[in-house]
Amino acid sequence: MRRFTATGTGPAAAALVLAVLFLALLAPFIAGDPFDGGADALLPPLSAGHLLGTDDLGRDIWSQLAYGARVSMLVGVVTAAIGLLIGLAVGATAGFLGGWVDGTLMRIGEFFQTLPRFVLALIAVALFGPGLERVIIVIALLSWPQTARVVRSLFASLRHAAYVDAARVGGMSDFRVVVTEILPNVLAPVIVLGSLDIATAILLEAGLGFFGLGDPDRISWGTMLNGAQQYLRTAWWMAAFPGLAIALTVLGFNLLGDALNHALDPKARRA
Amino acid sequence: MKLPDIAKFTGRRVLLAVPMVLGVAVVNFLLIKAAPGDPAQILVGDYPAPPGYLEQIRHDYGLDQPLAIQLLRYLGEVAQGHLGYSFANRQPVATLILERLGPTLLLTVTALTFASLLGIALGILSARRAGSRIDAAVQVVSLAGYSVPEFWLGQMLILVFAVWLGWLPAQGSASLRSGIAPGMLERMSYLLLPALALSLRYLALIARITRAAMIQALSADYVLAARLRGASETRVVLAHALRNAAAPIVTIIGTNAGFVLAGSALIETVFGWPGIGRLLFTSISQRDTPVMLGILLLVSVTVVLANLITDILHQMLDPRVSGG
Numbered sequence: 010m011r012r013f014t015a016t017g018t019g020p021a022a023a024a025l026v027l028a029v030l031f032l033a034l035l036a037p038f039i040a041g042d043p044f045d046g047g048a049d050a051l052l053p054p055l056s057a058g059h060l061l062g063t064d065d066l067g068r069d070i071w072s073q074l075a076y077g078a079r080v081s082m083l084v085g086v087v088t089a090a091i092g093l094l095i096g097l098a099v100g101a102t103a104g105f106l107g108g109w110v111d112g113t114l115m116r117i118g119e120f121f122q123t124l125p126r127f128v129l130a131l132i133a134v135a136l137f138g139p140g141l142e143r144v145i146i147v148i149a150l151l152s153w154p155q156t157a158r159v160v161r162s163l164f165a166s167l168r169h170a171a172y173v174d175a176a177r178v179g180g181m182s183d184f185r186v187v188v189t190e191i192l193p194n195v196l197a198p199v200i201v202l203g204s205l206d207i208a209t210a211i212l213l214e215a216g217l218g219f220f221g222l223g224d225p226d227r228i229s230w231g232t233m234l235n236g237a238q239q240y241l242r243t244a245w246w247m248a249a250f251p252g253l254a255i256a257l258t259v260l261g262f263n264l265l266g267d268a269l270n271h272a273l274d275p276k277a278r279r280a
Numbered sequence: 281m282k283l284p285d286i287a288k289f290t291g292r293r294v295l296l297a298v299p300m301v302l303g304v305a306v307v308n309f310l311l312i313k314a315a316p317g318d319p320a321q322i323l324v325g326d327y328p329a330p331p332g333y334l335e336q337i338r339h340d341y342g343l344d345q346p347l348a349i350q351l352l353r354y355l356g357e358v359a360q361g362h363l364g365y366s367f368a369n370r371q372p373v374a375t376l377i378l379e380r381l382g383p384t385l386l387l388t389v390t391a392l393t394f395a396s397l398l399g400i401a402l403g404i405l406s407a408r409r410a411g412s413r414i415d416a417a418v419q420v421v422s423l424a425g426y427s428v429p430e431f432w433l434g435q436m437l438i439l440v441f442a443v444w445l446g447w448l449p450a451q452g453s454a455s456l457r458s459g460i461a462p463g464m465l466e467r468m469s470y471l472l473l474p475a476l477a478l479s480l481r482y483l484a485l486i487a488r489i490t491r492a493a494m495i496q497a498l499s500a501d502y503v504l505a506a507r508l509r510g511a512s513e514t515r516v517v518l519a520h521a522l523r524n525a526a527a528p529i530v531t532i533i534g535t536n537a538g539f540v541l542a543g544s545a546l547i548e549t550v551f552g553w554p555g556i557g558r559l560l561f562t563s564i565s566q567r568d569t570p571v572m573l574g575i576l577l578l579v580s581v582t583v584v585l586a587n588l589i590t591d592i593l594h595q596m597l598d599p600r601v602s603g604g
Contacts (some may be wrong), residue, residue, distance in 0.1 A: 123582060123587065128560070129307075132572045135564045136315040205565040208427065215429050216546055219529045229473050234432060238550065241435060241450075242443050249439075252432030260427035267423070 019268035025261025033078040038074035080229040089206035091149035096156025102166025118154035197273035205267035304580040314459030364570035373574040384555030395482035403490020425484030431546035434477035451552035474551040493525035527598035534590025
């Protein structure tokens with residue numbers, strides 16, 4: 010914990026991430042209906058009742074920001090969780106078994122890493138129709154190889170560690186060795202990767218929204234930027250606030266990854 | 281590394297790249313097959329077709345063949361550079377893509393060059409004064425650069441430099457005022473903002489990697505030895521440390537080269553740049569599947585090739601990597 014707060018990045022990261030989390034959770038209490046177009050269109054910021062102004066349809070920007078936080082957090086966290094689970098399973102299998110299983114799984118991982126995530130996600134959503142679940146599934150399916158690679162190398166190096174051999178000699182089954190002896194030592198880097206994966210997923214979802222492929226039933230920050238593109242000359246606030254929200258959220262998770270890495274990595278601790 | 285070794289290594293890597301390219305083509309084929317909608321019906325359109333006509337079309341286009349045969353046919357077509365036909369544009373997909381390759385290459389190569397030069401320079405500066413205020417500033421800026429969505433950065437650059445200050449044009453790749461071919465300076469003015477927006481993310485990444493690699497290289501024995509021999513600071517940094525830090529830097533640039541192409545889809549849309557990214561955007565709004573998949577194939581193959589070249593360069597640059 011002391012390492013987490015030592016450099017100043019930890020508290021900054023926690024503040025940013027918590028702020029977005031609260032925005033997402035408390036949206037119904039601190040914001041109005043994001044689809045309500047009752048106000049005048051294109052009101053500038055600091056207008057009465059509309060702190061951040063309104064968009065071209067007279068919808069409150071602040072309310073849209075608050076509900077957009079829900080989409081970003083949901084996509085980020087669920088995507089990263091699925092990606093991590095797949096990565097853990099594949100990496101553990103490859104690293105623990107070694108041999109041809111290892112080789113095959115790692116080639117498959119390399120192949121998935123070669124596919125351009127953003128273009129593939131765009132096309133998949135364009136072909137099969139927009140929807141949050143589809144976005145989540147596509148991004149998750151393309152984001153596990155990095156985790157798998159890290160987990161694999163840790164498993165491969167720990168497989169024959171003295172304490173693991175000791176457990177095995179003591180009569181522990183392979184499955185129990187993996188779960189109780191190796192897995193706990195792999196979790197720290199996986200948590201770091203998870204934080205960075207959330208950041209990447211939020212950026213990808215924003216890009217899809219900007220391309221007009223967001224979920225039509227939900228307000229997302231990317232979709233807001235799509236609408237803002239035509240109004241750059243007349244209503245800067247339509248573009249400025251959602252983009253700032255994305256940048257700060259992604260920065261928060263990237264910083265969190267850095268701070269956790271610093272706090273959890275035994276090598277960084279000595280330095 | 282000796283030349284025959286490099287040749288052997290290159291050969292092996294090329295062999296490994298072949299299944300990757302095949303795999304990409306197979307993914308493309310599966311997407312075509314999995315996409316909702318009957319392709320024969322799409323070809324015919326909404327007109328009422330006589331019974332048997334749809335069957336005829338299916339037969340003519342080989343859509344009634346087993347999936348494996350269709351896949352082989354598709355691979356054969358792709359190998360010959362036939363990427364299908366765009367009905368929305370009434371042109372072959374390959375022609376459409378080739379026409380727009382120039383502007384996209386101009387944009388992406390400019391952005392990647394700028395990101396590499398400035399990223400390496402900032403990384404070196406940061407590494408030489410690790411722990412200083414300059415170092416902290418570079419690290420904060422690079423983390424921020426890595427977090428800002430590039431298309432939003434593009435929108436903000438338009439807002440500031442085109443709308444508010446009026447210094448640079450907001451959209452397009454050249455003015456349409458007259459028939460005069462645009463001069464060098466005018467072209468540059470259109471290129472500047474999109475290239476800047478596209479480069480920031482990679483600049484940040486390259487600066488981070490360069491810093492880490494240079495900190496390690498600068499503390500190595502051979503750098504100390506060179507300093508003791510009285511080599512100038514410039515020589516120590518550039519000829520000794522950077523030479524030895526080159527492998528990871530080249531790797532990060534190379535593995536991202538293909539993804540710059542993907543990122544340019546968003547940037548081209550923001551800036552109305554007439555390249556492949558904008559083509560992707562319009563093909564998505566027109567539901568023009570052959571064009572979308574042609575672009576996916578192009579970007580994926582570019583990533584595979586960029587990785588291949590990177591691997592070979594890495595092999596040549598890093599004295600520690602063995603041929604095995």
